[in-house]
Amino acid sequence: MTPDDASTTDRPLLSVRDLSVRFPAGREGRVRRWVHAVEGVGFDVERGRTLGLVGESGSGKSTIGNALTGLVRATSGTVHLDGTDVLTARGRAARELRRRIAMVFQDPYASLDPRRSIGATIREPLDVHRLLASRAQRAARVAELLDLVGLPAQAAQRYPHELSGGQRQRVSIARALAADPDLIVLDEATASLDVSVQAQIMNLLRRLQRELGLTYLFISHDLAAVEHMSHRVVVMYLGRLMEQGERSGLYERPAHPYTQALMSAIPADDPAVERTRERILLSGELPSPVDPPSGCVFRTRCPLAIDACADHVPPVHLDVDHTAWCLRTDAALAGRAPR
Amino acid sequence: MSTTTAALAVEDLHVTIGRGARVARIVRGVSWSVQPGQTLGVVGESGSGKSMSVLAATGLAPATARVEGRAFLDGTDLLGLGPGELRRTRGRGLGFVFQDPMTSLNPLLTVERQITEGIEEHLGATRRAARTRALELLEMVGIPDAARRLEAYPHQMSGGMRQRVMIAIALACEPTMLVADEPTTALDVTTQAQILDIVRELQERIGMGVVWISHDLGVVGGLADEVVVMYGGQVLESAGVQTLHDAPAHPYTRGLLGARPRLGRLREELVAIPGAPPDPRALPGGCVFYERCPIKAERCAHEVPPLAEVAPGHLARTFCTEER
Numbered sequence: 250m251t252p253d254d255a256s257t258t259d260r261p262l263l264s265v266r267d268l269s270v271r272f273p274a275g276r277e278g279r280v281r282r283w284v285h286a287v288e289g290v291g292f293d294v295e296r297g298r299t300l301g302l303v304g305e306s307g308s309g310k311s312t313i314g315n316a317l318t319g320l321v322r323a324t325s326g327t328v329h330l331d332g333t334d335v336l337t338a339r340g341r342a343a344r345e346l347r348r349r350i351a352m353v354f355q356d357p358y359a360s361l362d363p364r365r366s367i368g369a370t371i372r373e374p375l376d377v378h379r380l381l382a383s384r385a386q387r388a389a390r391v392a393e394l395l396d397l398v399g400l401p402a403q404a405a406q407r408y409p410h411e412l413s414g415g416q417r418q419r420v421s422i423a424r425a426l427a428a429d430p431d432l433i434v435l436d437e438a439t440a441s442l443d444v445s446v447q448a449q450i451m452n453l454l455r456r457l458q459r460e461l462g463l464t465y466l467f468i469s470h471d472l473a474a475v476e477h478m479s480h481r482v483v484v485m486y487l488g489r490l491m492e493q494g495e496r497s498g499l500y501e502r503p504a505h506p507y508t509q510a511l512m513s514a515i516p517a518d519d520p521a522v523e524r525t526r527e528r529i530l531l532s533g534e535l536p537s538p539v540d541p542p543s544g545c546v547f548r549t550r551c552p553l554a555i556d557a558c559a560d561h562v563p564p565v566h567l568d569v570d571h572t573a574w575c576l577r578t579d580a581a582l583a584g585r586a587p588r
Numbered sequence: 589m590s591t592t593t594a595a596l597a598v599e600d601l602h603v604t605i606g607r608g609a610r611v612a613r614i615v616r617g618v619s620w621s622v623q624p625g626q627t628l629g630v631v632g633e634s635g636s637g638k639s640m641s642v643l644a645a646t647g648l649a650p651a652t653a654r655v656e657g658r659a660f661l662d663g664t665d666l667l668g669l670g671p672g673e674l675r676r677t678r679g680r681g682l683g684f685v686f687q688d689p690m691t692s693l694n695p696l697l698t699v700e701r702q703i704t705e706g707i708e709e710h711l712g713a714t715r716r717a718a719r720t721r722a723l724e725l726l727e728m729v730g731i732p733d734a735a736r737r738l739e740a741y742p743h744q745m746s747g748g749m750r751q752r753v754m755i756a757i758a759l760a761c762e763p764t765m766l767v768a769d770e771p772t773t774a775l776d777v778t779t780q781a782q783i784l785d786i787v788r789e790l791q792e793r794i795g796m797g798v799v800w801i802s803h804d805l806g807v808v809g810g811l812a813d814e815v816v817v818m819y820g821g822q823v824l825e826s827a828g829v830q831t832l833h834d835a836p837a838h839p840y841t842r843g844l845l846g847a848r849p850r851l852g853r854l855r856e857e858l859v860a861i862p863g864a865p866p867d868p869r870a871l872p873g874g875c876v877f878y879e880r881c882p883i884k885a886e887r888c889a890h891e892v893p894p895l896a897e898v899a900p901g902h903l904a905r906t907f908c909t910e911e912r
Contacts, residue, residue, distance in 0.1 A: 305776035306747075413864035414634075443633035444803065445880075448847035448860035455857075470776065477849035477858070500852065514781035515851055516806040520829045523810035530785060531778045533732075534746050 260332065261293035262464050263300075263317075263432055268326035270312050274539045284538045286312045288488045290326075294432070294481075299458065299465040301479030301496070303472055303511070307535050309488035310468045314434045317466070318352050319343075330432065348378045351425035355437035357417035361409040367420050368405030371395070374428040394423040398453060415446035422453065426461075436468045451478060472511055476500055481570075484508045487538060487546040494571030504565070504573040506581045507547045545575065553577040553584070594660065595797030596645070596765045597621035601657035603637070603644045603821075612868040614653070615641045616821040620814075622765065627791065627798040629812030629829065631805050631844075635865045637821040638801050639769050646682055646767060647674045662764050679710040683758030683796075687770040689750035693742040699726070700738035703757050710761045725756040730786055748779035752786070759790065766791075769801045784810060805844060809833060817841050820866050820876035823895055827902040837904035840877045875906075883908045 270287040287309040294300040304310045315321040317328060317335065328335040330349060338346050351374075354360040361370055371391050374380075381387045392402045398419040409417055418438065425433050435454070439447040451474065457463055467478045475482060482499050484492040484507065492505040503509050506529075513529040533550045536542055542549050548558040558576050565578045575581065603615035615637040622628045632638040643649050645659035647666055659666045661681050666674060686692045694702060703725060704718035713721065719738070726734035729752040742750055751771060758766055768787070772780040788811060791798060802808050808815055808829070815832045817825040817840065825838040836842045846859035863880045872878055875888040885908055895905040 305778060415864055443865070444844055445633060445847045445861035446864065448849075448858035449862070451849070452857055452860050472777070473849040473851045476851060477854065510778055512851065514777040516784075516810045518806060518809065518833065518845075518850055520809040520812075520833055528781060528785075530782060534748065 262296040262331055263294040263466070264327075264329040265293070265313075265317075266291045266327045266329075268313065268316065268328065269324045270309070270316050270321060271324045282539050285488050285541055286538060287316070287323075288541075290485070290488075290490055292483050292490075292493060294464055294466060296431075296464055297458070297462045298480040299467050299478050301475035301482040302466060302468045302485065303470065303475045303482060304485035305470055305511075305535075307487060307538060308485040310470075310485050311436055312488075314352065314436045314466060314468050317432075318350055318434060319347065344378070348374070348428045349431045350434065351428065351430040351432070352434045352436065353418070353421045353425050353438045355440050357414065357421045357441075358409070360421055361417060363409050365408075366405065367395075367400075367407050367409070367412070370409075370420060371405070371423045371427055374424060378428050380428060390427070394426055397426065397457065398423045413446075414442050415449055418442060418446075418450055419453065422450075422457070426457070430463075432464045432466065434466045434468065437470070438467075439474060440469065440471065447474070454478065472515060484511070487535065487541055489546050490574055491547065492571075492573040492575075494568070498568055498571040502567070502571075502582070504567050504571070504578040504582050505547075505575045506551050506553045506577060508573075509581060510552075551577070553580050593623065594621040595624045595626075595662060596799065597660045598641065598645045599658040599660075601641055601645055601659065602655070603640050603649060604654045605650075605652055606869075610869055613871060614821055614868050615644060618657075618818070618821075618823055620816050620823070620826065622797040622799060622814075624764070624797050625791070625795040626814070627800055627812045629805075629808030629815040630799060630801045630818060631803070631808055631815055632818035633803055633865055635820075635868065636818040637868075638818045641818070642767055642769065642799055642801055646678060646684075648684075676710070679706060680761055681764045683761070683763040683766045685751070685754045685758050685766070685768045685771040687773050689747065689754045689774075690742060692754055693750060695742055697741075698738065699740050699742070699745075699753050702753070703738075703760055706757065706760045721760065722756070725760055726753070728759075728790065729753075729756045730782070731756075746779075747775055748782060751775060751779075751783055755783075755786065755790075759794065759796075762794065763796055765797045765799065767799050767801075770803065771800075772807060773803070780807070787811065805832075806848070817844070820871060821868060822876055822905060823903070824877065824906070825902075825904045826895075827899075827904075831899070831902050835899075835902075837898045837902065837909050838877075838906050839881050839883055839908060841904075843880075843882070 268287055268290045271283040271285055274282040274284045302310045316323045323336050335346055368391050371394055372387055375387050381390055391405055395402055395404055400419050439450050469475050479496050482496055486507050491507045503512055510529045510531050517523040517526055531550045536549055544559040545562045548554040561576050562574050563576060565573050599619050601615055601618045605612045618641045630638045644655045649655050664677060700722050703722040707713045707718040707721055722738060723734055726737055731737050731752050772783050800808060800811055812829045815829050816823050819840055825841045836845060843861040847861060849858060861880050866876060874890045875893055878888045888907060893905050893907045895903050898904050898909050
């Protein structure tokens with residue numbers, strides 16, 4: 250997939266700069282306290298490509314997706330979609346942005362209205378954005394969308410409880426595609442599905458990207474799924490960027506101790522390998538996002554942390570397209586055992 | 589696999605819910621056994637009957653379920669016991685860890701009370717002895733600052749810490765068997781790695797038998813000695829963990845292995861298994877996997893393959909072991 254066929258310029262479809270999201274966490278005396286959910290995050294997503302956003306619970310990955318779609322309000326920073334500022338848009342411009350950024354959630358049970366037929370669910374974005382004039386046109390579009398996601402036309406008359414989990418997630422994808430968006434935010438879109446069905450949905454998403462030139466933000470805790478789906482990957486921890494790079498560079502040469510620990514935590518396929526390999530085990534627990542550590546937020550659990558990590562978190566450029574925010578990348582790269 | 593020496597042995601277990609035309613056959617003739625000090629992985633997707641088979645075997649099936657078959661804990665048939673005796677035998681001989689520690693723990697009791705309750709009840713220990721033991725247990729499962737944590741309530745702990753408390757409770761009476769139902773599924777991967785490490789180490793020290801239920805073959809790979817693959821209420825394959833990885837015999841097992849994206853092994857397409865698992869109220873006449881099977885041999889449409897030995901210690905419910 251090359252972005253050359255894109256109608257406009259070289260600029261990325263989505264550009265996020267210095268994004269922070271804070272939630273009020275009460276007061277302590279006269280001091281207001283904040284949950285630092287996302288702090289100073291920046292990345293670009295090129296047209297027609299997938300950016301994987303990976304991290305564990307509390308990393309802020311879902312909050313970023315929610316900030317892009319207006320489900321939570323960003324505290325500071327900028328988000329541009331194709332040159333339009335997403336965070337400050339109002340009125341008609343905001344509505345148009347909502348058409349251009351669609352979202353698919355983790356649990357299709359919870360995100361589909363149980364009392365609404367599949368056809369009505371998929372048609373809703375067309376109605377909201379007044380996209381097709383006649384009933385017949387909208388019905389034709391619903392049929393086309395069902396076909397696109399591999400569901401039979403008769404599914405339009407069904408209700409969510411009559412479908413399997415995989416079929417429901419196909420409906421969510423069809424609804425996301427309905428208004429012809431530029432960007433689809435996939436927030437743990439395969440996480441609640443069985444392994445065999447996960448593969449169906451991932452194959453479907455990749456086929457749709459090839460055929461329609463879609464751009465994805467693929468949010469997941471699953472490093473293997475992110476590797477399979479993404480062109481570029483961002484690793485987050487406690488609301489901050491840890492590492493960012495093209496998929497091949499990041500997976501072949503992870504330079505941040507946190508990325509290394511994440512990869513090491515995944516069991517090897519071969520039981521014989523799994524029982525003998527060296528693992529990096531993290532100690533301790535996730536610090537509170539209300540009172541995050543100074544300097545590098547990962548230092549309290551990092552096996553390579555030194556005193557200076559409390560003061561400095563330099564971006565280290567390992568390659569043109571590969572950055573780790575870490576003082577200890579040299580040590581991390583030297584110590585890394587091949588998988 | 590002999591029943592007499594097994595820590596836990598399940599024989600021809602059946603579980604149904606409801607009756608008449610709408611009866612759901614959740615578990616259909618499942619047998620397996622776990623020797624002391626060994627780990628059995630029970631793997632399957634949602635609706636495969638993996639959890640229900642283990643819950644029913646230990647007398648924990650919902651009241652609406654009909655359970656038939658036998659389940660021997662250290663030689664005693666749990667399913668033949670009255671309620672009081674079952675409770676005593678289970679409390680002493682079995683420890684449980686479930687997926688979500690927040691719903692398994694009592695939010696109103698301190699960690700200490702939740703651990704000591706079983707020790708006092710089943711081992712007849714005094715309050716003080718039970719407290720000492722609780723402290724020991726928390727240290728054993730790797731909880732830092734254990735003395736202070738005894739006073740804590742579940743909501744004051746992280747998911748990983750709560751699951752450690754669950755393991756401490758499960759091990760409190762030094763059970764013959766630990767039953768773990770997706771115990772790391774709700775946890776982050778780095779926390780999962782910690783928990784897997786603790787269980788591996790404890791099993792070496794204590795030597796109990798373990799049944800580890802999971803949807804994830806990868807997690808089971810590092811822990812289990814034997815693995816049972818379930819689908820549609822039946823065992824489709826059972827083998828040593830290395831054999832199952834090196835030479836899976838059933839098309840479903842091969843499908844499961846192919847469907848997972850694997851770190852560092854990029855493929856253009858994942859080998860998805862089409863369709864969805866069968867409805868336990870409308871099971872097919874022939875092989876339960878027929879609808880989704882890539883081979884679809886003709887006789888499989890109307891004939892149920894027996895669970896037969898394809899190699900010593902390796903069973904598979906398929907007619908198609910040759911066609912890979």
